[in-house]
Amino acid sequence: MSEHHEQHRVSWRDEYPLPDLGGRPDYAVSVDGGISGYVELKRPGLPVDPGAFGRGNREQWDKLRDLPNLLYSNGTEWWLFRGGRQVGAPRSVTRAHPASRTTSPRRTSRRRSAGVTS
Structure with missing residues (x-):
């Protein structure tokens, strides 16, 4: 049997x-129209980490x-809090897999034929 997955309307303000x-x-x-959490x-x-906040961030x-479902992030790390x-x-947010940053063989061939070296 297949499962039915309900679609929800998610929005950000x-x-x-x-x-x-x-x-x-x-x-x-x-x-679905009701606030379910916050992102800082x-x-x-x-x-x-709230224990490492400076004065301004500590006050905030x-x-x-x-708040319920408060997500803190600096772009590389995410912390979720509920009621403090x-x-x-x-x-941690992982970066792209190293293999995805390598030059493809096809692109390398074009660069070599054009006299370009790494």
């Missing part, structure tokens, strides 16, 4: 204001920490 908290996460994620993005290289964390508690282990 940037710079979502939360006046009661005095904060504004980078994104709110809605599923940090500059690459900045920590996404204190405002947003109790980390859920699971941090995840």
Whole structure:
């Protein structure tokens, strides 16, 4: 038997204001019209571990920490929090597989025939 997978409408809203908290996460994620979580993005290289935040990010964390489904990322690492508690282990974003960055044999042949060397 085949399974039926329900389709959901997912949308993002940037710079979502939360006046009661005095904060504004980078994104709110809605599923079928209801907000299901938030995303806060940090500059690459900045920590996404709240224990390592500087003053400004610590103040923001204190405002947003109790949100349900709060995802923090710096582009290479993702941390999920629910009600201020980390859920699971941090995840690293893997880069493209090294083989995908190599020059294809066909492209190498063209470069060699044109007198181009690596």
